[in-house]
Amino acid sequence: MRTLNVDLGERSYPIYIGGGLLDKAGEYFEQHGLTKKSPVLIVTDTNVAPLYLIKVEGALSDSGYTVVSKIVKSGEKSKSLQVFEEVMTTAIEGGLDRRSVVVALGGGVVGDLAGYVAAAYMRGVTFVQMPTTILAHDSSVGGKVAVNHPLAKNMIGAFHQPEMVLYDVDTLQSLPDREVRAGLSEMIKHGLIWDAAFAKWCGEHTQDLLNLDPEALGYGLTMGCSVKAKVVSTDETEQGLRAILNLGHTIGHALEAIGGYGEFLHGEAISIGMAAAALIAVNRGRDRELYNETVKLLQGFGLPTVMPNHLDENKIISAMMHDKKFKENQIVFILPVSIGKVEIVSDVKLEEVVSVIRELKKEGQHV
Amino acid sequence: MRTLNVDLGERSYPIYIGGGLLDKAGEYFEQHGLTKKSPVLIVTDTNVAPLYLIKVEGALSDSGYTVVSKIVKSGEKSKSLQVFEEVMTTAIEGGLDRRSVVVALGGGVVGDLAGYVAAAYMRGVTFVQMPTTILAHDSSVGGKVAVNHPLAKNMIGAFHQPEMVLYDVDTLQSLPDREVRAGLSEMIKHGLIWDAAFAKWCGEHTQDLLNLDPEALGYGLTMGCSVKAKVVSTDETEQGLRAILNLGHTIGHALEAIGGYGEFLHGEAISIGMAAAALIAVNRGRDRELYNETVKLLQGFGLPTVMPNHLDENKIISAMMHDKKFKENQIVFILPVSIGKVEIVSDVKLEEVVSVIRELKKEGQHV
Structure with missing residues (x-):
């Protein structure tokens, strides 16, 4: 214990x-x-x-x-x-x-x-x-x-x-298999925002985690909780740092909302959101490898990383603007800098988001 | 200002x-x-x-x-x-x-x-x-x-x-006249629980207050707020002392609840509740003058101090038991010790409450 x-x-x-x-x-x-x-x-x-x-x-x-x-x-x-x-x-x-x-x-x-x-x-x-x-x-x-x-x-x-x-x-x-995958999505997120070594460990232990191996699960959950606890201890009421926990959530929450909270499990929606955040970062100048690695890690767990074609861009944007993270007319985005490190960015334009949604729809059609 | x-x-x-x-x-x-x-x-x-x-x-x-x-x-x-x-x-x-x-x-x-x-x-x-x-x-x-x-x-x-x-x-x-009276009920309460001199002042300035004389009102509101602020500063989340603010509220809230939040204004309900609390205190040995003075002060403001006959004792008791002040199977009552002073009592029996409700119904028939 x-x-x-x-x-x-x-x-x-x-x-x-x-x-x-x-x-x-x-x-x-x-x-x-x-x-x-x-x-x-x-x-x-x-x-x-x-x-x-x-x-x-x-x-x-x-x-x-x-x-x-x-x-x-x-x-x-x-x-x-x-x-x-x-x-x-x-x-x-x-x-x-x-x-x-x-x-x-x-x-x-x-x-x-x-x-x-x-x-x-x-x-x-x-x-x-x-x-x-x-x-x-x-x-x-x-x-x-x-x-x-x-x-x-x-x-x-x-x-x-x-x-x-x-x-x-x-x-x-x-737990049903789909919920296992979706749950591991947040665990991976904790690696992606804070701890490159833990993200790497997740990639190396994908099968153990999916098989619910008690030792791997115990370690992964403790690490995930521990990253979150560190962030929360620093910023209990989300004045600043805590926002990094929202990697993938800006778009993820919007997907859940327009899907009527039924189409996606939370972990699935933020998986797409994390792929989208990585792509926005790449479009702003980060190495494309950052997006590729993120997507590879998520896909290894059977998590979705493309945008379903039937979802309307305008509806996604509109739902995003109702989100709590939409502050003083600016969208606050968490974007990856590298695996294990993110930044809080407040000047992402709606066009950038629309463009990434379209790119991720195209990715879907290639699959 | x-x-x-x-x-x-x-x-x-x-x-x-x-x-x-x-x-x-x-x-x-x-x-x-x-x-x-x-x-x-x-x-x-x-x-x-x-x-x-x-x-x-x-x-x-x-x-x-x-x-x-x-x-x-x-x-x-x-x-x-x-x-x-x-x-x-x-x-x-x-x-x-x-x-x-x-x-x-x-x-x-x-x-x-x-x-x-x-x-x-x-x-x-x-x-x-x-x-x-x-x-x-x-x-x-x-x-x-x-x-x-x-x-x-x-x-x-x-x-x-x-x-x-x-x-x-x-x-x-x-403000309509009835709301003025009901509002002054909480002001009087602040005198009754904490400040005999302020309670006396309320009695001496009844007409000024009812006439909404700006000077009397300004002083009364400041004193009322100030008593409450002192109590709240000491006990922000109602762990102990703050309970004294509930004088008249145990029965008062029950009256509001069974009246469907329509029959009584809050200040009227707690006026009856304060009369009831004084009577419980008297039945437990305090001087009857305590009840008489309380009722006289409240009646001076045209506030009700008797129990309407159509209200069912059992319904009042049942509503009381749903109240937040009902803790670990005990009713917490605030009872007056003297004008300007109260105590927190947790051994009031349901029979005592029923008995006082009946006495206050009889008082109503004498009026």
Whole structure:
């Protein structure tokens, strides 16, 4: 079992990464001094509930905790204000009070939704994350929680740090192949923005990671979390540096939004976004090898790097302009400088983006 | 013009209290270094918009700010997640970004709603309060923002401190009589919990306050804000002391909830709640004079102090148990010790509450 500390002063918290952790949920709750007098709410989804809900409910009950659970439909569509209100209803009816704990048992969607419930319920209660996907290694660090607005993703949210993250890697064995790939996309991103050696390691261990080899997975998740933790510790509320975590996200979020949050998995959308960012950088003078290497690494994991032909450039641009990263009439782009290093650029013109979208559509037709 | 500083470390902010402040909104924005590159959103309601919206829009535009406005229906029902989402839509369509400012122009409902929008939009933007009611002197200090859940009041919210409060007392001249009385209820509360001399002053200046005499009003609002600021500075996130601000609110909130947030104004509900708290204290051994004096003071302002006969005790109790103040199976009550002093009590039994509700119903039949 590895423990990684996310250093945020009085809001610091540990991430426990290892096997068999869900069975020990009650012990971890006790160790963190969480009260047994107030009910605990577990938020999970229709995919995860049949696999792990009874296990976690049992582990907490055995330690003397009262548990209520809310199962939401799996998928990004549950990150809506409507589902948020439904979870709030369960919390109120379940008698949760200010000392209660809200647990996110699931992937990024459940983490964001349950985290925002924890941030907002009675103006904030304790939050515990139990990620069950690879992608969630990203969202479980940094305290960003949110739901989507029909017009744009993650528009309604908060910064709310968890009390702890219990990352039981046994749960990853049950992930569908497509989600494994999409999850690894964020792991690769952490290499691309910060750590050339780790990016290289990802390229060399592609098959181990895709096969969910426990040792490779444990190391990769710890490295990914650790890059993110370093960035977040430096800039908790995204005033500056933290923006580098958004590599691939400017275009990626737009793709998710116009696909109605259904066509692409998040990791797939940012994979295309990372390819696009590399191409913008190349068009601005970086060596073409930067784009080639990025695309090769992503494709090795079976991730998409071309733009589907049916997507309208204008719709993508329009969705981008609704994004939070669109600040004072400028698009803030994260562009690679080399593998393992990025820069924050605020003078990318819309034409450059349109041009790259078209190039990536052509790439698609060559495949 | 009086300036009161709310001392919260790096989240400290000034409250400016005086006449003609709305006309100078642009100057205050500049003085606080708020950017002109990002649109400002003014949230106001159907009562306030016809009176002051053009004035504030004009003052900000004249200083070079781009302004979008959202007018919600006046009344507590606008503190819903549905209206919250509508305001978010206006914010997104208006192109607000992370450096934008959300302005609450109105009373407590608009302040709570707009404040929660500011807390949640892109995970938090700058918030400016422009209160137009007496009641808002209370909600404009302390950073508590929220919307209601159909099952209970203020269940969904955040702590989000404003950048500044512009309290233009000229706006209070247009308040309907009933709202004046209800607003003064919170002012009296600040005397009752903290400052016997100020409570006495309220009793001696009842007519001046009801007549909206500018000097009396200016002094009363400054004193009210100042009591609240002292309490909040000591306990920003309501871990302990801040609970004393809830005098009258345990029962008051329940009355509002079962009245569907329509029967009582907030100040009326807590007036009954303060009478009830005094009576619980008397039943537990305090001198009956404590209850008599409390009721006399409130009645002097034309505020209700008896329980309407048609309200079901069980419904009141049930609504109380959904309240945030219901913690680990105990009701936390704020009970008066003497005029100007209260205590936090956690062993009040439901029977005591039921008994007082019945006594206050009987009082009503004697009137």
